[in-house]
Amino acid sequence: MRQRLDTLLHSDRALGALASAMDRNGNLRTYTAGVGDRDTHAKVPRDGQVRIGSVTKTFTAVVVLQLVHEGEIALDASVETYLPGLVRGKGIDGQKITVRQLLQHTSGLPEYEGDVTNDILERRYLSPRDALDVALGHEAVFTPGTEWGYSSTNYLIAGLIVQKVTGRPLAEEVDRRVIRRIGLRHTYFPAPGETTIRERHPQGYRQDHADAPPRNVTDIDPSASWAAGAMVSTNSDLNRFFSALLDGGERLLKEDQLKEMRTTVPMEDPNVPAEKRRYHAGLGIVSVKLPSCGKVAWGHSGAIPGYGTWAAATDDGRAASVSMTLEPKSGEAVKHLEEAMEAALCDR
Template identity: 55%
Template structure:
């Protein structure tokens, strides 16, 4: 894993953008080109190939067909120390998929008339955003959710890799970002910054008077029956329930290092949540079928701007990706040391989520993206 990217989350997010569009330009793997009558399930075969090629110690996937049929797949080793298998539909750290949950809560508050999308951040968090080229009186809530605010990123990757158990207060993350100049004037372009979602999480807490994790639980997970999806409480370094271990290499030719236990507070509202493949699929299917947002707010969420990845557009906390078979998928994906997720849902309810137990190298990223594209297009 190279040490050159500016931040862990930014690198992981752009990794996911690249992966989700990779299926548009990658030749069809043999697993998908072969006749299903003579070969194993293509998702299973491709997961096996990803692990066999050394791209990740383990992998797991969940798929949902348009008729609601659910399938689970695993490959590789779930614990390198014991040799235990990857648990079926095990719990995982979901990285920047957290942004879709945070955005959904903000948009619910918009629907309740408690937040205005085009109101300045200062209307809710007065004086918070001040810095070189940064002024919360000129940055709107919409710009936070769409990454068009110009807010700089807050955390370099090496901080999380070298001290994974350190706790960060959300305000500390914002202050770190504000020590850097703005990337651009608000609303003039798009650039992914996790700072936007830490600010959005603080906004939720200020407006509701409740912790962000409680609002996500009340408004989303309890509402649609997600029992294994949660924002870890301060100091919680573990992953509840059955789960694979997550690993990362600190050098390209180095050994796998176990990052299963870590403090995800450095991601907080931008990337700290835990879930499963099946519950992520259930969340995105519920979200885009209108079960969590009123039509007006769902339409706002689906209003997109171009990103710096071909075929991908960004809405309010969600990513829209062109499929090789036509149409688009919706979701997010994410990465945090030890885990990376790739997936999407289509208009007719097809859904796929693939998790690798590492943030992988480029070729593995491309294959993971191709797997999602082919699985949604089958």
């Protein structure tokens, strides 16, 4: 694990990295590398809070699936059922997109996050409806249900559906249904306009281009990412979350809904032979086959200005979460985060 964290520093130019590994008995180990503040050279706080980016999507998916169990949402109902007239655009029709397709990224909806990066960095609040308007300014990418294509727009809409059927803010539903239910003490959904991180944390950095020095972007407004990427957590809380989700104890999801979550489609090029496909997308969760030990891990990665994270658990009870304090902008950096997570999950 320490070697993998050093790779994040030396190969990916992160200033700091931190991780937590949990064994089958729930025992935790924490790791740090680098510095937590470029200017003061303060140490990286063990198990400090970080912005978890798209790992937020798994939390949102859990809430949606709980509402499926309660009969408030149907996975194969159209978006139009819950948000009539809202999801319309260039080749986009909410009548032809299902809730399941939102959660599994098979809707064909366009990505919007590149359009709101400046809003996030310049601490401009964007409501979910404002962010959705940005997304719907783009054309549909493919016909719903015919392909797989990652898009955070799916989770903006999923969050809006949660609010419509519950009559409560998404943040309150995530807090009540997930965070408090399993006792995550250092995880939260930022309030509107909240730009700082509440507890001890390493500073987060961003490189605007390859030759630029990293600049401090710890204080941002993540509202534009909302249901797709706004949350803050710690590595150990993420371990507890994914472990509770997968352990079969039904603290978060009933058996039928967990089965739906774990029903996957391939994420890779369809021309890649099936036996060589490592990544599959479920409902708000990704399965990845770990090459060093052959296990399958279930989790999610996340990137947002300042931070990058990979968190996952295995069916044998292990969990691991790794974060770097530089937004990963390349597939290579995300791969190195995954390899650090794998080092813990495959440890014998």
